[in-house]
Amino acid sequence: MTAFRCSRLTTVLAGAALLCTAVTAQAREFSVSTVLSDAFPWGQAAEKWAELVEERSEGRITLRVYPNSQLVAGDQTREFSAMRQGLIDMAIGSTINWSPQVPELNLFSLPFFMPDNAAVDAVTGGEAGEMIFDAIESRGVVPLAWGENGFRQLSNSKGPIDEPADLDGLKIRVVGSPLFQDTFTALGANPTQMSWADAKPALTTGAVDGQENPLSVFDVARIDQVGQQHLTLWNYMNDPLIFAVNERVWSTLPEEDQELLRQAAIDAGEWEIAMTREEESERLAAIQERGVQVVELNGEQHQAFVEATQSVYEQWVPQIGEDLVDTARDAIEAR
Numbered sequence: 331m332t333a334f335r336c337s338r339l340t341t342v343l344a345g346a347a348l349l350c351t352a353v354t355a356q357a358r359e360f361s362v363s364t365v366l367s368d369a370f371p372w373g374q375a376a377e378k379w380a381e382l383v384e385e386r387s388e389g390r391i392t393l394r395v396y397p398n399s400q401l402v403a404g405d406q407t408r409e410f411s412a413m414r415q416g417l418i419d420m421a422i423g424s425t426i427n428w429s430p431q432v433p434e435l436n437l438f439s440l441p442f443f444m445p446d447n448a449a450v451d452a453v454t455g456g457e458a459g460e461m462i463f464d465a466i467e468s469r470g471v472v473p474l475a476w477g478e479n480g481f482r483q484l485s486n487s488k489g490p491i492d493e494p495a496d497l498d499g500l501k502i503r504v505v506g507s508p509l510f511q512d513t514f515t516a517l518g519a520n521p522t523q524m525s526w527a528d529a530k531p532a533l534t535t536g537a538v539d540g541q542e543n544p545l546s547v548f549d550v551a552r553i554d555q556v557g558q559q560h561l562t563l564w565n566y567m568n569d570p571l572i573f574a575v576n577e578r579v580w581s582t583l584p585e586e587d588q589e590l591l592r593q594a595a596i597d598a599g600e601w602e603i604a605m606t607r608e609e610e611s612e613r614l615a616a617i618q619e620r621g622v623q624v625v626e627l628n629g630e631q632h633q634a635f636v637e638a639t640q641s642v643y644e645q646w647v648p649q650i651g652e653d654l655v656d657t658a659r660d661a662i663e664a665r
């Protein structure tokens with residue numbers, strides 16, 4: 331239809347070539363990187379985004395999803411750099427994985443900073459969220475919307491953990507973000523950084539004793555089947571996802587397509603956040619049914635973990651930015 335209009339214009343108007351480019355809707359395809367596949371809510375968020383974009387652009391814009399960090403050869407902490415450089419057009423990434431390049435994102439990893447879902451929403455949906463998006467944008471990537479990997483819980487193969495002393499000497503797989511090294515060291519554990527791709531093999535062989543991930547990841551990846559029979563629900567941090575686009579790719583898009591992509595990302599993100607939260611209790615029940623021993627911390631036990639990780643704030647708040655941390659804290663208190 332557009333092509334027809336275009337060729338008619340060509341015969342009628344002088345200088346039509348220019349007009350032609352203005353009215354022709356070129357079909358375009360973009361790569362979207364994710365760490366987890368569509369077996370997980372994270373990958374489903376990407377599929378949903380692609381679906382909405384396909385539908386709303388009437389097939390003009392295709393988002394091709396590449397899961398399992400394959401565009402960065404499994405090294406999820408390189409995803410942000412690869413997107414900034416244009417090796418990846420778009421991504422739905424975890425704040426943890428992008429934090430080596432965007433230190434402000436460590437806000438979400440501060441231990442026991444986010445008490446509940448309302449706190450997460452108050453931060454992402456308010457001034458602190460805008461400050462974080464500005465920080466991303468200042469590094470050559472355009473952020474569009476939030477999603478959610480979820481509150482991260484601790485599992486291990488050795489025994490129940492309900493106080494910091496239980497972590498003493500345990501080898502814990504952590505993501506390749508330096509803050510996690512500090513948190514688990516403060517707790518007396520022996521943290522080992524590795525990518526998600528290497529995590530399950532390391533749990534299988536017993537090279538590490540434990541790991542931390544949201545319930546959806548534990549459930550879908552069947553982490554209990556690699557000997558992780560103890561799970562502590564400690565909600566020590568929430569791991570949001572961010573939909574984003576390389577800046578140069580973004581600038582080649584007409585404004586209406588930018589809006590289409592942004593709105594589809596917001597809609598896909600809201601859909602995925604709601605689904606992730608709704609599914610949490612069923613996932614926990616399924617995990618327990620498979621024989622995993624679940625520990626829930628009482629107030630006093632929780633407080634012992636809070637106190638044991640205070641040094642992380644001293645080390646990291648200056649890097650995240652006092653102003654951002656205060657703004658987020660105010661939003662949480664006012665939620």
Ligand code: X2X
Pocket residue numbers: 365366406424426427479505525526542543544547569
């Ligand atoms: O590597 C992990 O633990 C995962 C899948 O949760 C992230 O990418 C942050």
